[in-house]
Amino acid sequence: MDETNETNEIFASDAMQIIKVYMQQKAALQARVLELEKENENLKHELQVLAEKHDKNVIKLDQKEGK
DSSP: OHHHHHHHHHHHHHHHHHHHHHHHHHHHHHHHHHHHHHHHHHHHHHHHHHHHHHHHHHHHHHHHTTO
């Protein structure tokens, strides 16, 4: 019976270590997702600004060419 308790304690300890590592990795991944979402929003904004500049340049070019 004593051997069974020791085995169970070892399994429980191993399980707790696995859960601890899992939780750390999950938190790190969640933080990275937030970083990527913020970067994505910044890139969307930058793309919008560039698209607006492009549109203005096309209008100016059309006006120069008399279109």
